[in-house]
Structure formats: C-alpha cells, structure tokens
Amino acid sequence: MLDWDHIFATRASRMRASEIRELLKLLDRPDIISFAGGIPDPELFPDVEFKDAYAEIFSGPAVSAALQYSVSEGYKPLREWLAKQMEKIGIPAGVDNIFITSGSQQGLDYIGKLFLSPNDTALVTWPTYLGALQAFNAYEPHYDQLNPGGNRTPAAYAEAAKAAGGRVKFAYLSADFSNPTGETVDRAGRERVLDLAEELDIAVIEDAAYQSLRYDGEAIPPILALEIARKGDINHTRTVYCGSFSKTLAPGLRVGWVCASETVIRKLVLLKQAADLHSSTINQMAICTVAERGFDAQVAKIHRVYKHRRSAMLAALEKYMPDGVTWTKPEGGMFVWVTLPKGMDGTALLAKSLETAKVAFVPGRAFFADGSGENTLRVSFSCANDKMIEEGIRRLSDLVRGEAAALAA
Template identity: 40%
Template sequence: MRYADRMSRVGPSAIRDLLRHGADPAIISFGGGYPDPALFPTDDLRAVYDELLAGDPSALQYCPSNGLPSLREHVARRLARDGIACGADDVLIIQGAQQGLDLAGKLVLNPGDTVVTENPTFLGALIAFNPLEPTYAPVRTDDDGMDPADLERVLAESPRARLLYTVPDFQNPTGVTMSLERRRALIDLANRYDLLVVEDTPYRALRYDGEALPTLKSLDTEGRVLHLGSFSKILAPGMRLGWAVASPEILDKLTLLKLAADTQCGTLNMAAVSLYLDRYDIDAHIASVRAVYRDKRDLMLKTLADAFPGTTRFTSPTGGLFTWLTFPEGFDTTAFMRDTALPKARVTYVPGASFFAGEPEHNHARLNFSGLSEEKIVDGLTRLGAHLT
C-alpha cells in the first residue's frame, strides 16, 4: 500500500506508550495529564443524563455541525465574563481542544509552512500539526512564557511562519504562565507578521494562586486569535467537549472543516453539559477542584524538595496539572526511565525530549500531580528520589 507523504510524519508517540504503562496498577504514573476522577460531578451528570433521556429522544438525533445552540450560549456567557466579547454564534463546539488544533492546522498550513511554538511545547499539538507537514520554529521560553525578543528574531528568520501555538496559562509541559507584558508583545508581533495565533487554554480555570491574566483573545486587535478551551479538565474528559472562538470569517471556515471531519460533536453530551450548566454551579465545582489540586501541587513541590537531590530544579506552577523538572546537563531522562525509573522505582513520567519541536533537550521530565492520590505522589516521588541520590 502506498501512503500519502504526510504519513512519514505520523508515528507512534511517547504519550501512547505511556498510556500503556499507566494501565499497570503496580506502577505509579506521573506521565498522563489526567484529571482526578474522584472529582468528577458524577452524581450531577447522572441526574442530567436521566432527565435528558426521560421521554424526549431529540438529544439522540443529529444537530447542527457548529454545536447545540444552548451549549454555545453557555460557553459564550462564560467567556464574556472572562473578558472575551462574544455571543453564541462566535462559538464552535469541538471534540476537545485537540480537535481545534487539527482544524486550525488545516485552515492555514501548507506543507513546509512554519508553526511557531514555545520551547518546549505541548506534545499533543506537535502530533496534531505533524500530518500537515509543517516546519517548526521554537521560541525561547522561561518562567514568564515565550520571550518576545526571541519571538521577534524567530519571526524575522521564518518567512513562512503562519501559525503561532501557545498555552499561555500554566503551560503544558512546563506549568509556566505568560506575563501580561509578553501577551501584549505577542499580539503586536502576530499583527506585524500576519499570524494566526492559536491560544490553547485547557487549564485556564485551574489557577491556585494570584489573579487571572487577560486571555490573548481579549487583547486581540485584528481578529487573528483562535481561542480554544475544553470541559475536559473542569468537568470530565470522557465527554470530549471543547470550544473554539474566533472571528466570524475564521469560525465559518473552521465550522466547514468540522463538518468535513466528523459532522458534529455528540448531541447527547452537548445537551448534558448544557443542562448541567443550567442546573448546577460549575464555578463552585471548579473551586472545589482547584482546592484539591492546589494541595496536590503543594505536596508534589514539597516532596520534590525533600526527596530529590538539590541539583534537580523544578518549576512552581501557579495552576494547571504539571511541573517541569530539569536535571543537571548530561542526565538523560529517557535512559533513566528505561533503566531505573520503570524497572527499579516502578514509576513513570514523560521524558522531556518529546516536547521539543526542534533540537531536544534530554535532561527534563514532565510530572503530573492532578491524577494521583496524595499517598501516591509521596510514595512515587520518594521511590524515584531514592534512585537519584
């Protein structure tokens, strides 16, 4: 069988292999990006599905490809409260924010065009963009996010730059948040270099300290920010629902691409989330999730300080699901995983090399704290630390 050229860019991923290890109950996995299932509002969702399926079959039928109007209305109201001026018609419901990456790439990328990313960046975004055969231009990223001076250098050297991908809040994998000054600088550069900015915000509502910064979309002066969000981390990932907000012209094209890709999201799940938002207080729910994750983050950072050698650095995220470890130069986290962490400590993480769109650095690891119990956080990190000292 002859495959399309793009298939040379589509291969097995570290994420997939790790999901496999994560299934072994003897192994403590810091690898996934899973929310804690004990926090899902399962009883409330049960009541909602029960009400929806009591007689009226319309939630099981097809619906418009841009999504159920009542859910788009809810999303628009929530985003408006977060400073994004929009209405229901500015919202497209998508199969998790991940689908937004596939659609955004299809919208603007010809083979050989350049995607500008944080360095390191979200592995799932690389997986989504790779079939579109782009090149990547990684931008230096520190504790305040993407460095505008380096972004400007990169853009000046990248005549085919079309799409800038960023997770401004509690980035995956590093956990860092882009400062307000840098957000403004990014919008300014995107305007000058005619980029589509893809702002991916799956963790935005999961802030544990300080005040929220404005979204890039709220700072957008030329309608070139595509804002993506998701119910996966604030409600539950198993319903696969997210949203895209963009200018009318862009949203219309994304809606056509959505229709082509899979017709529509599941009507029943959209109706269920919409009814959940009618009946329950999701902000109160999110506050309770935040409280639990804040404690887990604190415990992870404290245990890392206690159990790991002083030469290991780690980020102190103010939200999200991850911290990012940096070991001394020359330490290879992929080799350590294979030789020590998995067989001896019985612990997994994501080796950092996967998150680099360009030249990989081998001395990093991404650790998730949301999906594990407090006991496993301490146990797993202590086991891992014992093999590091």
C-alpha cells in the first residue's frame, strides 16, 4: 500500500471520524433506545408538499432550469422569500444579503474557509457544535473559549491569539437552543458578544440552525438583529447568520442559507463557485415552493410534537435521575444536556449503557474544543416517543445511579 501521509496536506491529520456519526449506526439496532441522533423525526417531513412541488416543476416551464447549471448565489425566488423571512425576525435584509448553501454545515465550512488561515484563532463556547469544530478544523485554527457570561478582556483574547501565531477571526455561537446543550444566550450575553467582537474587530458567526424551534418563553432577537439595531444597516454589520431548512422542512435536500453584509456574501459566492458551482437547482426550487406555501404551518406542526417530547424528557429526568445529576431546561431545539457527578466519564458510560441499559446518547467530550467535559452527555428527544423516553431515561438513570454509587464507594 502507498504511504499517503506525506502526500496529504497537513490539515488531513485533523480529519477524524465523528463519534456522533459512528453512533448513528446504532439507530438501526432494534434493542437500543437511542437518544444519540440529532435528526428530525421523518414522520414530520412535509412529504406530500414536496411530492407536489417536484411534480409541478416537471409539469411546468421551469423543468429545463431545474435540471441545468445555475448561479452560485442561489435561486432568486428562494433568496427573496428568505429576505422577507429574515425581516420577520428583526433582520431587514435585501436579496443580495442572502446566499444559498448546501445545508448550514456548508455555511460553516465556507466561513472557516473565508476567515481562517492556519494558526488563526476561532472563539467557540465550551461545549460547542461538534460539526462546527470539524468544519473549522480543516483550516487549522486554534480555539479559545467564548463565554457570553464571562468577563475576560479583549486584550487577553488578542494576546493569546498572537501567541498562537495568528489573530482572532471570529466568535462562533449558536445562541438559541444550541447543539449540544439546548441552552439559549440571553440578550445581555448577545450584546456582550457584539461588544467583544467590536473590540477585537472580528466577525460573529451566528449559527441559527435551531432558532425557529422555540416551544415556550419569549423570543430573543438574533445577534444579527441586535447588531443592525446598533449600526442601522446590515451592510455595516460583522455578524454572519447561518440558517437551515434541515430542522424545519427536510435535511435530505441540503438547503441552507447565509445572511450577512454584501461584502461577505460576495466573497462566499466566489468561494462557492470555486467549490461546487451551486447548490442543487431543483431542490432549491422545491424548498422555495414548500416554504412559500406553508412554512409557518409546518413549523407549528413540529413545535407541537417536539414541545411534548421535550417536556416528557424533562419530566422523566426529574422522575428518575439520582441526586448529583443536573441537566438543562431547553425552551426549544432537540437536545437536553446532562451533567453527571464529577469523576464519571460519559464515554465509558456509553460503552456500558449499550451493553446493559441498551440506551444510546452522545458523550459530551466530543463537543469540547479542549477535550474536557468528561462528565457530560447529550440526549436528544426529537425522534423519541413517550414510551421510549420514559423507558430509556429510567434505564439510563438506573445505570447512572449504579455507577455513581460505585464511584462513591
């Protein structure tokens, strides 16, 4: 066999298999109750609406365009719909502030590519979305801890980045019902992130993948909306907003978007042109049709189901988990984040759980850029029914109780 390592780029050494992806394979084992995925419930997909949308494309005058090459910035009617949608959440944006990506994961990859030179620093929360770390890793950055509630000085960040051989380029965060914690950054925290970004002269990357999945509580304006309120115009902002249809309509079409100042959008368009020309034309058209006809109704349908599951999971945790275990109380999204007693290890617990309790979850360590978070884990309620939640959390709690007792002994 060829020795490829010296032919590969240095970044290839940071490309490692994802714990989450490996775990997804377990979803097919019928004896396992899985809270490991973070995928939408396929029962909720608007499949009839999509069926009609594709059928109409093939019956109408747009069929040639649907199958042909198209422009890198994306399908204009979809960008127009999105511009109106952004306005509804407090972000006045024009069509030239909207760029279509192949899912918001691609938005994160392109943002890494646009901003990060090797040894630059990205600020991320501890924990953060694992997929963001994977996307950014390809550009060989360092990570430093973003803490929206903390008070580390801008100078301290700048100095650490300089010592690491580069410059801080952006602060990345998911402010609403984040993956993995389900938590939301409050308005004051968002303003502090903007203050920090101003002082450091960096971008803010707002990952809004779960933003429209709020089940209760008051909506907090997106970071981009707060910055527009400061600056008066989206084209003067430094916040790059990444949206996704994967949690609301369907992930299999791979359609997401970025909303930002035109300067950033223009660069992203050039970058996409060089990277994959454009996202699937036909899928952008189908998403546009389904969104125009019933986005709000679809979101309302999802809310009803996921809200119930979220509440069932919180109730089961409350009912079964032993003392010393804590968890977040998300107002939306798909995840609850569980903190085990100190000294327990989520990865070891998973191995045992798959053997004995037959419950799957994601050990929390994967979400920490510094490899900490041993005693944490992520459970998802998006695909779990009442029985699975009750039974799965009961079994997991029994396992945790036993392990905690053994640890204390």
